[in-house]
Amino acid sequence: MTIRVDPERNEMRALKGACAWRGKKVLEIGCGDGRLTLRLASLSPRLIHAIDPGAETIRAARKNLPAGLAKQIRYIVGSAGELNYPANSFDLVVFSWVL
Amino acid sequence: MVHALREAHRVLKPNGLLLDLRPGPVHRRIGVEVDGQYRQLAIMSESLEDDHAANQAVVEVIQKGWFKPVSRTQFGCNRVMRLKDFRGWLADFPTDRAATQERLIQTVERASELDGKRKRLVVKGPLVLKVLRKSVS
Numbered sequence: 001m002t003i004r005v006d007p008e009r010n011e012m013r014a015l016k017g018a019c020a021w022r023g024k025k026v027l028e029i030g031c032g033d034g035r036l037t038l039r040l041a042s043l044s045p046r047l048i049h050a051i052d053p054g055a056e057t058i059r060a061a062r063k064n065l066p067a068g069l070a071k072q073i074r075y076i077v078g079s080a081g082e083l084n085y086p087a088n089s090f091d092l093v094v095f096s097w098v099l
Numbered sequence: 100m101v102h103a104l105r106e107a108h109r110v111l112k113p114n115g116l117l118l119d120l121r122p123g124p125v126h127r128r129i130g131v132e133v134d135g136q137y138r139q140l141a142i143m144s145e146s147l148e149d150d151h152a153a154n155q156a157v158v159e160v161i162q163k164g165w166f167k168p169v170s171r172t173q174f175g176c177n178r179v180m181r182l183k184d185f186r187g188w189l190a191d192f193p194t195d196r197a198a199t200q201e202r203l204i205q206t207v208e209r210a211s212e213l214d215g216k217r218k219r220l221v222v223k224g225p226l227v228l229k230v231l232r233k234s235v236s
Contacts, residue, residue: 099157
């Protein structure tokens, strides 16, 4: 299925203007196949942990991850209700169409 | 939803930001774009209960003092697809009104047959981005 979401990139304009991203450690919850994750990487955060409960979805996201972003993005199977991270770990948490 | 927000609060650094990005609680509009011209065909009747529940959860965590609101931005977001993808996309919306969904599909299919060659389906609906700051107690 090929669906182009937000070809006008309004979403990215809003996210870019919402806060400072450069050098931040980001947790994206509900990354799906990484559509938004790859766009967020262009805002120069230090690291993005992108989680989604679907193992198959995460496999697809990893497959789509360009080699040049492999150090910046980590795709992990995980659930919003039980985050496997210590307290005070992230500068930004993004709920990506999941709440 | 409140539990997920509490988890987000836990893993955020003091003064860290939570960005809640999701579709606004508005029925989506479906249309065709032919040679760059948009023509609306229908308005979806999807349930907005989850959207309202999510908004309520955000209000609740602000009232609890876990987060402070920083900003709210609403903007348009289009999804562009071919007719053959429309059914699959629509199936992602849980509904107890299958007949309504089927009518919607028929409306879109009829319009697509009538229009010219350079056509594409466009689903329009706003996105809302809320930014909340983790409160430091």
